[in-house]
Amino acid sequence: MKTIVFTPIGSLISNDKDKADLPRQPIFSNSKAVIRLNKGCNFEEGLKDLEGFERLWVIFHFDKNSSWKPLVDPPINCDGKKKGVFSTRSPYRPNGIGISVVNILKIDGLDIHIEKSDMIDGTPILDIKPYIPRSDSFPQSRFGWVESAESNKFTIKFTGDVESKIAFLEKRGIFLKNRIFTQLEYDPFNSKKKRVERSGSQYILKIGTWRVCFGNIEKEIFISDIGSGYTKSEICDDSDKYGDKDIHKDFLDSFLISN
Amino acid sequence: MKTIVFTPIGSLISNDKDKADLPRQPIFSNSKAVIRLNKGCNFEEGLKDLEGFERLWVIFHFDKNSSWKPLVDPPINCDGKKKGVFSTRSPYRPNGIGISVVNILKIDGLDIHIEKSDMIDGTPILDIKPYIPRSDSFPQSRFGWVESAESNKFTIKFTGDVESKIAFLEKRGIFLKNRIFTQLEYDPFNSKKKRVERSGSQYILKIGTWRVCFGNIEKEIFISDIGSGYTKSEICDDSDKYGDKDIHKDFLDSFLISN
Incomplete structure (x- = not known):
């Protein structure tokens, strides 16, 4: 199949230097970070009107991972049975693409200051999109094995x-x-x-x-x-x-x- | 900046052959489609446990578009002022990556039957992830200029x-x-x-x-x-x-x- 080549639009600056520093549940994340977009691409104009949104989708590359396996044992998994990688948000995937919702704090030139980051320092950013509840929010959705795993939460x-x-x-x-x-x-x-x-x-x-x-x-x-x-x-x-x-x-x- | 190369994990099969066939609002979409994953990659195992989820994130390539502009005039825009591309979900982006939530109907081997598709036939699929309300659903989020544009809805x-x-x-x-x-x-x-x-x-x-x-x-x-x-x-x-x-x-x- 034809390959697709992307050039990151910027990268993340964060105090979280190590994967183990990251929160599992963004709700506990107090991590602030900065998405710094590349200079010389007219991205300043592209950021216009973004500040009116509360949340942002960040689409990024899991650049520290290159391997993947079809079955994984996620950290919240409690039944000992491995899950299909596509039924998980595991960072080890055939294409290492992550999506995270973060809060927009402020925008300063090419810097987007964010909160509730769950990405590590240096993460290549591929795209950013405004969070729009109508298209993104489905609070009542069933969520499979994660639902039963969460009942085993301490x-x-x-x-x-x-x-x-x-x-x-x-x-x-x-x-x-x-x-x-x-x-x-x-x-x-x-x-x-x-x-x-x-x-x-x-x-x-x-x-x-x-x-x-x-x-x-x-x-x-x-x-x-x-x-x-x-x-x-x-x-x-x-x-x-x-x-x-x-x-x-x-x-x-x-x-x-x-x- | 270093480029990143992805190989699609599959592609979409749909009756929607033309961009103009697509719904703007997925809520009006009655489009059913099939995400057909590639053979010979062990993706069958990777799909294990996915069927228990109601919704799926599809991360795909806007392969029909290659250009982008920093300011765009989205279809729902009513005030005549162009918006920054990163404050829109325009398919014309620096990296042409789309994210859509679809409903999972059933999974049959390497075929994921979906509903509420807003992608066109042949779209290259980069990744799929389960929709997990805890991390994805924020119904009360402010949504900037889209909020006022929607008040101009007919x-x-x-x-x-x-x-x-x-x-x-x-x-x-x-x-x-x-x-x-x-x-x-x-x-x-x-x-x-x-x-x-x-x-x-x-x-x-x-x-x-x-x-x-x-x-x-x-x-x-x-x-x-x-x-x-x-x-x-x-x-x-x-x-x-x-x-x-x-x-x-x-x-x-x-x-x-x-x-």
Whole structure:
């Protein structure tokens, strides 16, 4: 079949540098980002009248992925049976095209400032279109296997001083909240899909060099603590592979954890 | 900027052969079509679990268009001021990518039978994704200039025996209804945008070799008659450039129009 060649109209600028930084559910995304369109193409004029719209479709290229498989095991999948790739929004697809609805904050020249982004920094943008409820919004649509998977969703609750620990780290550029939701809302104890392990009556989820301690009562997940993944001796030695030991030391000093 | 090459995963099979056959508003589309995926790619497995979804995003290539302009005058535009292309769903775009929501009727091997199609026959399909209300449906979104344009919408009403004339022609493969809506719901008297002309106190809209007679009271359009565009002498001569004179003769015989 004939191939089709597109040239990106611009790219995304975002603090989300890694796929794991992205929210699964855009509703929890507080990510702001900028779609920067290319210069010299008259795109300034093309953006006229867009600011009156609340939401924008962004059509982009999953440029970090090149392979795909006909059957996939999506993160929210809980029944252990793989799903056909076309029945999922998996980023690994025959043609790696993503579509996301984002909120328009403001437009400044060739920069579209957006909120609720679920794309990573550097993503090539192929097209943008206004969100028009009449043609795009069908709130009552049946949504197949996702509907039953969502009934297996866990509610996440933060206990003790966890929220202040998260806030402490956010100020230092470490964003754990999205990842906690992403990892634990569905299938939270599945050690094949995520870095989770049992520890007594609790569980530990590893996020980079950080450790999230949680337990559950039925469909509620209680995040009981955030800790450092470094041991006492590791934290003091001279190596610093992930360049984050200073933050860990600050954190441990501030929260007096005997780790 | 680096180009991106896609190979279509399949193409559309439809009775809508011409852009003018397409509905502007999918809500009036009764068009059924088939998305036929390519053989030999394991797409059969990729379609697993899709049938449980009510609606499907189809991401396709506007392969009949190659040019674009930064400012466009969309059909529903009524204020005479051109709009930025990115604030429209115009098919003439820097990257000719379309997104449409269609209804899934059934899946049969590599064929996805759909309804509410607004694509033409042969359209290359780039990707398909399930419609998931949580991520796709925002019924309350503001929609900029389209919102005010829609307040200038005309209501179309059929009077006399117009509906039976339309039905007569539909049985013979002539579909006027979508085109009447497309042409007359917005800016119906604009002869620069459409083949419309005044005729006494009425107006005539030309659709191929057919003539639609209409008038209006405020924001209501009354379709008062459907007629043949051939004169009496034309209908009888031997030429038949559009291959439709037999249908016109049948029509004239059936409805006893002295044209």
